[in-house]
Amino acid sequence: MKYALLFTLIIIMLLALFTCPEKSMIATDHYRVVRVVDGDTFIASIDGEDVRVRLIGVDTPESVHPNKDVEYFGVEASDFLKNMLKDERVFFKYDQNNSATNHKDRYNRMLAYAYRASDSLFVNAEIIRQGYGHAYTNFPFTFLEDFLKLERDARMQQRGLWADGELPKAVSDSLVWFNPGSKKYHRESCRHTTAKSLSMPLEEALQKGFEPCKVCKP
Secondary structure, three states, X not given: OHHHHHHHHHHXXXXXXXXXXXXXXXXXXXXXXXXXXXXXXXXXXEOOEEEEEEEOOEEOOOXXXXXXXXXXXXXXXXXXXXXXXXXOEEEEEOOHHHHHHOOEOOOOOEEEEEXXXXXXXXXXXXXXXXXXXXXXXXXXXXXXXXXXXXXXXXXXXXXXXXXXXXXXXXXXXXEEEEOOOOOEEEOOOOOOOOOXXXXXXXXXXXXXXXXXXXXXXX
């Protein structure tokens, strides 16, 4: 009985050792921001390697593109991200929509949702919330509809790059529907519109380069 009890205590200690993470193990999930590249891309130090991170679902005006001029509000968007991540560490979450490419884009950048370690601020969403970028709808992602709503709110409140622009039409005015990953917009009654389709004002669809459906001709 004595030996059985001792054996049980040893097993419990071993299980605790292997299942309870040490503080150092938890800390490795937080990565130092090395530098900001532009409004939607930065470099983080991950396991001793500098990794270029492209924020999922966000598109900010270009400020460092080798083949494009600096776009309107590009410098401001870059500075906004620099100030948000200055001397900060971040942790990442990933989207299963990108699992087929091992969470990399065609430029070999890591695709991720970034959260500021000091306060868990959702960096991707904050950029759009404050009006420093658009919701990037070219590819499907989990927060697509949420980011579109944040963008509309930023436009209505004339934040960031929307500050000097005209107010958009009401969300209920001239709505069109689109499917995640598609650049076509449709009428609500179109056969291509499904329960998973998302809506946006026609004006917004045109600004984002969407094309009208040839079936329903919205």
